[in-house]
Amino acid sequence: MKLSLNWLNQYIDHGLSADELAHRMTMAGLEVEHIERVGEDTVFEIEVTPNRPDALSILGLAREVSAIVDKDLKAPEVSDLEDAGSVDIAIEDAEGCGRYIGTVIEGVSVKASPLDQQKLLGAMGSNGISNIVDITNFVLFEYGQPLHAFDLDKLEGGKIIIRRAKRGEKITTLDGIERALDESILVIADAKKPVAIAGIMGGMATGVTASTRRVILESAYFDLGIVRRASRRLGLTSDAAYRFERGVAFRTVETASNRAADLILKMAGGQIVARRDVVAREVKAARQEIQVSQNDIENLIGASLDAPRCEKILKRLGCIVAPGKKSLVVIPPHWRGDLKIKEDVIEEVGRVIGYDNLPQSLPRVQAINIPVDLNREDFFNKASEILVGQGLNQIMTYSLISRAALENVRYAGTKPVALQNPMSAEQEIMPPTLMPGFLNVAAFNIHRGARDLGLFEVAKRYLPGGERWTLGILLTGR
Structure with a gap:
């Protein structure tokens, strides 16, 4: 996650140098991996863990800095918009899209963004395109909520339909590449065709251009798993996909939509003529005490x-x-x-x-004496030296085996000791004999052409009456 300090400073007066701030953020779990100068700005590259999608935004990081330096956060004021007019939105796949807000703004003037905004976006690695498109990117970085703007006059029937793609459908995305779609991919469609790949990238055919006068602003809650699979399947990623794959906040969908609408009215003119908030599947945060x-x-x-x-x-x-x-x-x-x-x-x-x-302290450890049978240890050490001197190799095998491995050696002794909750069937039995391990090692070597083997192992056998140290020897070939 890139963080522009010029942008951050608009929301929090932290009073720290870049190096001091980087250190404080790193010590708070937001590791600053790299610092670079971009024009008149300083940009941090921050490692954000997958469980912190809220930190994939300028405001999210400003909130963190606010807590670190104990100073107030200056969040932007956002209008409280309500549904009005008529917007034709249909969510046909509630699993893929839980919420969709469409805001229609007419009379916009598409032109270049103000220079200050272009510089902030440039520091984040986003090239300026036009005021409308730049606003959607601006709010994406600001709130961590992806947005998209369609040219309403290019939508067949003026419809927005959220559905799965149909076999054989294709779309040319904003990067100019035609992509084949399938039924696993969630799309935004008009009355005839897909116009965007949900949560990843819009289509060229309905993009905002200099001639656009009416736009419909999209802010949505797409399922992170569906977006992730579509991104992998298409080999296509984006800043939007990166955030949807990690999860966006259900309520931020509305806040970001309203923020973008405010900025469009301010920078591109026009007026809101319709707005509709469609909730197909409400996702409530588990906010228990x-x-x-x-x-x-x-x-x-x-x-x-x-x-x-x-x-x-x-x-x-x-x-x-x-x-x-x-x-x-x-x-x-x-x-x-x-x-x-x-x-x-x-x-x-x-x-x-x-x-x-935080204060450093060593854990308290209470030492206890563990009795050691020195006679047994001396015997096995001496035996090992003698066997190695005779050209044998010492092996160490697993202390857990499968029932099948025990049956393969035709073990007919007492009932073996079994784990109550084994990790797998291959690690179910504590061996009552060393034979399964010996045969496994011997088979491994013989299959690779080593037939003259001299092996020994000092290990425990596990019996219902207790553990027994055992010396085992296996010889094959000449």
């Missing part, structure tokens, strides 16, 4: 922290925090699906403080 006591925090982190400090950190990260009788009651924000148990909440406090600021 998590109780965290002061003792829980101190025992896990290993440091004494006062409750007000912990409460402030969690609130700056977007949590709702209420003091209980003996603990804090924490409700994670809707965009943090990774916060599920108290240990997750405590980790948030620890990482924001900074791993390098």
